[in-house]
Amino acid sequence: MLARKRVKPLGVLGDVLFYGGLTLVALVMALPFYWMVVTSLKPNADIFRDPVQWWPERVTFEHYVKAFTTVPFARYFYNSFVMAALGVLANLFLGSLAGYAFARLRFPGREALFRMKLASLLVPGIITLIPTFIILRTFPLVGGNDLAGQGGYGLLNSYWAVVLPGAAGAFAVFFMRQFFRTLPDDLVDAARVDGASEFLIFWRIYLPLCRPALATLGIFTFQAGWNLFLWPLIVFNDPDMATVQMGLQSFSFNHTTDYGPLMAASVVVSLPVLLVFVFAQRYFTQSIAFTGTK
Amino acid sequence: MTLHKTTTPATSPPRPARRRSRLLRPEARAALLFISPAMGLFLLFTVAPVVFAFVLSFSRYDILTPVRWVGLANYARLLTDDLFWLGVRNVGFYALLYVPSMIACSLGLALALSRPKPGMVFFRTLFYIPAVTSSVAGATVWSWMLQRDYGVVNQVLGAFGIQGPAWLANSDTAMYAIVFVTLWQGLGGSIIIYLAGLAGVPRYLYEAAALDGATPWQSFRFITLPTLRTTTFFVTFMTLIGAFQLFDQAYVMTQGGPGYATTTAVYQIYQNGFTQLQMGYASAQAFVLALAILVVSLLNLRLNRDSGVT
Numbered sequence: 001m002l003a004r005k006r007v008k009p010l011g012v013l014g015d016v017l018f019y020g021g022l023t024l025v026a027l028v029m030a031l032p033f034y035w036m037v038v039t040s041l042k043p044n045a046d047i048f049r050d051p052v053q054w055w056p057e058r059v060t061f062e063h064y065v066k067a068f069t070t071v072p073f074a075r076y077f078y079n080s081f082v083m084a085a086l087g088v089l090a091n092l093f094l095g096s097l098a099g100y101a102f103a104r105l106r107f108p109g110r111e112a113l114f115r116m117k118l119a120s121l122l123v124p125g126i127i128t129l130i131p132t133f134i135i136l137r138t139f140p141l142v143g144g145n146d147l148a149g150q151g152g153y154g155l156l157n158s159y160w161a162v163v164l165p166g167a168a169g170a171f172a173v174f175f176m177r178q179f180f181r182t183l184p185d186d187l188v189d190a191a192r193v194d195g196a197s198e199f200l201i202f203w204r205i206y207l208p209l210c211r212p213a214l215a216t217l218g219i220f221t222f223q224a225g226w227n228l229f230l231w232p233l234i235v236f237n238d239p240d241m242a243t244v245q246m247g248l249q250s251f252s253f254n255h256t257t258d259y260g261p262l263m264a265a266s267v268v269v270s271l272p273v274l275l276v277f278v279f280a281q282r283y284f285t286q287s288i289a290f291t292g293t294k
Numbered sequence: 295m296t297l298h299k300t301t302t303p304a305t306s307p308p309r310p311a312r313r314r315s316r317l318l319r320p321e322a323r324a325a326l327l328f329i330s331p332a333m334g335l336f337l338l339f340t341v342a343p344v345v346f347a348f349v350l351s352f353s354r355y356d357i358l359t360p361v362r363w364v365g366l367a368n369y370a371r372l373l374t375d376d377l378f379w380l381g382v383r384n385v386g387f388y389a390l391l392y393v394p395s396m397i398a399c400s401l402g403l404a405l406a407l408s409r410p411k412p413g414m415v416f417f418r419t420l421f422y423i424p425a426v427t428s429s430v431a432g433a434t435v436w437s438w439m440l441q442r443d444y445g446v447v448n449q450v451l452g453a454f455g456i457q458g459p460a461w462l463a464n465s466d467t468a469m470y471a472i473v474f475v476t477l478w479q480g481l482g483g484s485i486i487i488y489l490a491g492l493a494g495v496p497r498y499l500y501e502a503a504a505l506d507g508a509t510p511w512q513s514f515r516f517i518t519l520p521t522l523r524t525t526t527f528f529v530t531f532m533t534l535i536g537a538f539q540l541f542d543q544a545y546v547m548t549q550g551g552p553g554y555a556t557t558t559a560v561y562q563i564y565q566n567g568f569t570q571l572q573m574g575y576a577s578a579q580a581f582v583l584a585l586a587i588l589v590v591s592l593l594n595l596r597l598n599r600d601s602g603v604t
Contacts, residue, residue: 019413022406026420029478032435033423035446039438052449098332105325113333120340122591126539126560127584130567130577131343131350137357165339168332198324227428229542230560234568245430249546259438266431277426281419 033270040064040264047259063260064268067251073265075240076247079159081272083232083243084225086163091221092214094168099176100202104185114177120170128165133234136161161235162228172217179213180206219280223273244269351578356571368578378579381559382586384469388558389537391473396533397526400481404488405518418489425482429542436475437462437547462548465555472543472556479543480536484529491525492518527598531591538587559583 039047040063041056067073101107102114136155139145144152155161183206191201207214229245236242242250248269251262351369354362372378403421407414424432439446440461448458461471495518503513519526541560544550550557563583567576 018406018409018411022403022417025403026417029421029424029481031446032432032439032478033427035439036431036435048444050444052444052446094331094335098329101325101328105321105328107322107325110325113329117332117336120336123340123344124535124539124584124587126563127347127580128340128343129563130573130580131346132339133568134346134350134355134357134573135338135343164335168335170336173332198321198328202328223426227430229428229430229545230564234564245428248430248434257438262434263438266434269431270427273426273428274423277423281422 036263036266036270039259040267042260044260063264066258067261067265067268070261071247071250071265072239073244073247073268076242076244077268079241080226080243080245083159083162083228084222086159087166087225088218088221090163090167091169091172092218095172095217096176096180096207096210096214097202098168098173099178100180100206102173103177103180104183104188104206105198114173117170117173121174129230129234132165136164136235156235157238157241162225162232165231166225169221172221175217176210176213179210183209215280219276222276226273347577347580350574351581353574355573357573358571361574364574368575369582371575372578372582377554377557378559378562380554381557381562382583384555384557385538385540385559388469388473388540389534391470392476392537393530393533395473395477396480396484397530399477400484400488400529401522401526403481404485404492405514407485408489408492418485421485422482424479427479429476429479430546432479433475433543433546436471436478440471440547463552465552468548468552468555472540472547475547476537476540476543480533484533487529488522488525491522495521523598527594530594534590534594535587538583538590 038054038056041059041061042053043058043060043062046053046056046058098117102110133156137153138149139154140147140149142152142160143154143156143158145154146152155164187205188201191205196204227245228243232241232243232246236246244265248262248265251258251265350361352363352365354364354367407418407421440448442448442458442460442463445458445461447461451458459467461467499517499521500513503517508516539560540558541564544556544558544561545564548556550561559579560583563576563579566572566579
């Protein structure tokens with residue numbers, strides 16, 4: 001044992017191998033982002049140069065201009081942003097409301113109802129795909145539908161089609177419940193004595209204490225909403241409703257791809273979430289770890 | 295919860311003290327009001343769709359004409375639908391590659407990152423970045439990088455004298471490319487879950503083992519791995535469920551091709567349901583896939599419990 005510990009060169013070699021390995025992985029992880037940015041800044045001729053050009057010799061922003069002019073990308077950006085933001089607001093409010101009730105209020109069937117809601121995390125999304133589409137399409141009295149849900153398109157091609165099914169996700173309820181359980185209960189007594197309503201107690205006393213949890217959940221929900229792909233693809237066929245993720249498809253026609261604008265658009269699509277991540281990475285990693293160790 | 299062990303002081307001025315059961319009533323009413331939006335959405339967008347999908351799987355429905363009851367016809371047709379089973383096989387092959395790679399890579403990297411060395415926060419952050427970007431943007435960039443002639447991957451390989459194939463246009467390599475890209479994307483999330491798990495392994499166990507002269511491998515095998523059992527179960531479970539529903543990357547990078555090499559089960563369901571409007575048949579397929587997920591999950595659970603006994 002002791003003899004082995006004294007061998008110093010081996011330790012240095014170990015460190016070199018250790019950091020070398022991590023750096024290699026890091027390069028692979030980061031390469032796509034680098035390559036996306038570099039390609040988006042190169043003029044077309046340089047994109048397809050044979051000895052690969054690792055550094056843009058000539059920088060141009062023409063692809064960014066093109067991304068926003070040949071395709072209504074600003075519109076897609078707005079759509080994605082509105083839907084992600086509505087999703088955040090809905091989940092923060094409804095999730096904390098339900099989470100608070102499940103954590104702090106007593107009512108018959110509390111545990112059973114909570115478990116049922118939690119079980120929806122286990123329902124594979126694929127099974128609800130088609131029925132949810134039909135439910136949204138035949139929603140009564142909206143989008144040209146009559147009382148029986150016939151005649152129009154219901155909630156399809158509206159923001160609701162994306163926002164509503166995910167407005168109070170099981171994860172949001174579970175996450176907020178866990179947080180509410182960590183708060184002390186004596187706060188509530190004084191307020192009850194003063195005759196405050198249950199909603200006021202929730203809204204004025206407990207919710208403000210939840211800012212860190214709300215921030216975490218908000219960031220998480222925004223990321224999830226922004227990155228949605230399959231569901232918007234199904235419920236939107238109006239080109240005006242397309243999201244940024246769907247928009248990325250519009251740079252390939254007939255097996256030819258316009259890589260410059262496509263990479264520029266990819267930068268634009270990735271930027272909001274990356275920015276949020278840079279400013280709030282602590283929250284991100286905590287909430288992931290939190291879900292893993294429940 | 296201890297909420298109701300605290301009784302209201304009898305002297306509180308605005309309202310006289312009440313008995314517990316009566317005090318509970320407004321609270322319960324408020325609680326039901328608080329949970330009703332979340333539970334209403336749950337009923338409308340989870341419970342009802344699952345029941346609905348089951349019913350739909352016994353019918354023929356194309357949205358335009360009324361639902362027609364066809365009994366087991368969809369399931370009978372499913373048995374002979376080679377394309378769907380090819381999708382299932384592709385997904386099975388994908389999962390078989392993806393899940394073990396994910397566990398091995400994320401556990402290995404988490405073990406490395408959990409060492410008390412400088413710079414680990416930096417690497418941790420870097421490894422997590424792909425997980426926050428969208429699968430579509432990630433897949434888009436990778437399909438550019440995996441291009442045969444101008445793709446950076448083959449350019450790098452070329453520097454080492456290796457002639458890389460047209461990764462995505464070759465039916466032998468397309469699925470491997472998708473495994474790699476999804477691994478690139480998913481690794482960060484699993485690493486963090488593993489890091490959280492590793493943080494929960496008691497230090498003193500390692501110290502005791504070191505005193506007993508255990509090798510690093512032995513401490514890993516007999517302390518780290520058993521303590522991480524729950525974490526590994528969780529990661530396997532989530533990774534599996536995700537793997538079975540592979541869609542985004544297969545859609546963006548290969549459109550299910552070349553040939554049908556990367557056609558996944560979800561891709562098939564999407565096509566049957568929404569491009570051919572065979573909602574009933576697609577529901578039957580979704581049900582079979584969900585059932586497969588359930589069986590594999592239960593199997594995983596069982597294996598996990600068995601390993602927990604020994």
